[in-house]
Amino acid sequence: xxxxxxxxxxxxxxxxxxxxxxxxxxxxxxxxxxxxxxxxxxxxxxxxxxxxxxxxxxxxxxxxxxxxxxxxxxxxxxxxxxxxxxxxxxxxxxxxxxxxxxxxxxxxxxxxxxxxxxxxxxxxxxxxxxxxxxxxxxxxxxxxxxxxxxxxxxxxxxxxxx
Numbered sequence: 001x002x003x004x005x006x007x008x009x010x011x012x013x014x015x016x017x018x019x020x021x022x023x024x025x026x027x028x029x030x031x032x033x034x035x036x037x038x039x040x041x042x043x044x045x046x047x048x049x050x051x052x053x054x055x056x057x058x059x060x061x062x063x064x065x066x067x068x069x070x071x072x073x074x075x076x077x078x079x080x081x082x083x084x085x086x087x088x089x090x091x092x093x094x095x096x097x098x099x100x101x102x103x104x105x106x107x108x109x110x111x112x113x114x115x116x117x118x119x120x121x122x123x124x125x126x127x128x129x130x131x132x133x134x135x136x137x138x139x140x141x142x143x144x145x146x147x148x149x150x151x152x153x154x155x156x157x158x159x160x161x162x
Contacts, residue, residue, distance in 0.1 A: 001084045001111075002097050005061045008041040011078050015071045037068040038078045041160050046144040050104060052096050060087065062146055064160045075112065087111040105140060113137055116157045 014033035044062040052058045061084065065075050079085055080092035087093065087101050088110040101107040117130040134141060138148040
């Protein structure tokens, strides 16, 4: 995400439902904002020697996020509300930083990754834990000096989720 997010926290900021013209064709358009809660924890930082807007360098944070509610685009919208949008977010992000990542790192994707998902099994109710690797983000992390080993993130996220 753009900028240095200095401390961990919980954002409790209600969000108005964003409707999709096709999927939400019959949805009620005047619904009140819904409760939306996200926990966040900064993990790593990088400062890059590229001028963006009025700043001589560009700063970014790697952040662990845990949505405690399930509102459409909640993580993207909450980070934008904190003025730290996710890089690559064309709806809620910063086009200048998105362009920097396209030009300097050949990255045109949203830099949001579901590394660990935990949910109740629909029949047994037991907690299912699904883990994914970093895939193409691993090389970008290496360039930034961020850990790319899966066990680092397993440990960090286990602590974060407790």
